[in-house]
Amino acid sequence: MAKKRSRRSLWLFLGGFLLVVGGYWYLSDDSDPGTGQGGPTYSPVYWSNPKDAVLAVYQFTAHGDAGKACALFSPEGRTAFARNSGGGDCQQAVQRLHGQVTNRTSYASPGFPEGAVTIQGDRADVRSCQMRVEGGQRLGAFVLSRLPNGTWAISGHEAEPADCRTG
Numbered sequence: 001m002a003k004k005r006s007r008r009s010l011w012l013f014l015g016g017f018l019l020v021v022g023g024y025w026y027l028s029d030d031s032d033p034g035t036g037q038g039g040p041t042y043s044p045v046y047w048s049n050p051k052d053a054v055l056a057v058y059q060f061t062a063h064g065d066a067g068k069a070c071a072l073f074s075p076e077g078r079t080a081f082a083r084n085s086g087g088g089d090c091q092q093a094v095q096r097l098h099g100q101v102t103n104r105t106s107y108a109s110p111g112f113p114e115g116a117v118t119i120q121g122d123r124a125d126v127r128s129c130q131m132r133v134e135g136g137q138r139l140g141a142f143v144l145s146r147l148p149n150g151t152w153a154i155s156g157h158e159a160e161p162a163d164c165r166t167g
Contacts, residue, residue, distance in 0.1 A: 045071045046151035050124035050144045051117050053152050055110065057139060062101050062108035066094035073154045077143070080157040084140055103135030110134075122146040129164035138164070 045068075047053035053072055060069035070078055070090035078090040087093025101107045111132030118125050122145060128138035143156030 044074065044153065046147060046149075046153050047072075048151060050119065050126050050142075050152050051112050053144060053154055054117075054126040054139075054142050055112075057142070057154070058110050058133070059108040061094050061097050061139070062104045062136065064095065064098040066091040066098075069094045073157075074145075077154045077156050081140075081154075084157050084159040097137055097139070101136035106135035107133070124152060127160065129160045138162075 045056075047056065057069055057072055060066070060072070073081055073090065082088065082090045082093045085093035085097060087096050110128075112126075113130065113132065116127060116130035124144040124146070126142040126144065128140055128142075131138070133139075138160065140160045141158040142154050143158065144152045145155040146152055
C-alpha cells in the first residue's frame with residue numbers, strides 16, 4: 001500500500017512539474033526578441049539549401065511570425081529586406097506583408113520552378129518573379145551566401161517590380 005502511494009505521489013509530482021514547465025514555455029513571450037538596447041536581436045537561422053531558406057520566409061510571413069522570419073536574414077539582409085518591403089525595420093515589414101496575405105496556406109507554399117534558384121559558387125539568388133506565389137505579395141529577390149559549414153544565410157535582398165515585368 002505504501003509502495004502504491006509513493007508511486008502515485010511520484011507520478012503526481014512529475015505531472016505537476018511537466019505542467020508548470022509546459023505552462024511557462026507556452027506563456028513565455030518569444031515574439032519580441034528585443035534586448036532593450038536599441039531594438040531586437042536575432043539568433044540567426046541557417047538552411048541547408050537556398051530554396052528552403054526562402055520558403056521559410058514565405059511561411060513565417062504567411063503566419064505573421066516576424067521574429068522567426070527576420071532571424072533568417074543576416075543583419076545586412078534584414079536591413080535591405082525592410083527597406084525594399086516598405087517597413088521601418090524587418091519586423092514591421094513582415095507584419096505589413098502579413099496583413100496583405102489573403103490565403104495563408106497558398107502563400108506559405110510557393111512553387112520554385114526551374115530558374116527560380118540560381119547558384120554560382122558561394123552565392124545564390126532566389127527571384128520571387130520566377131516563383132509561383134499565390135495568396136499574397138511577392139517578396140522580391142533574395143541573395144544568399146554559403147557559409148564555411150555549407151549552410152546558407154540570406155545576406156541580401158533586392159526589390160523586384162510588383163508586376164515582374166517593368167524594370
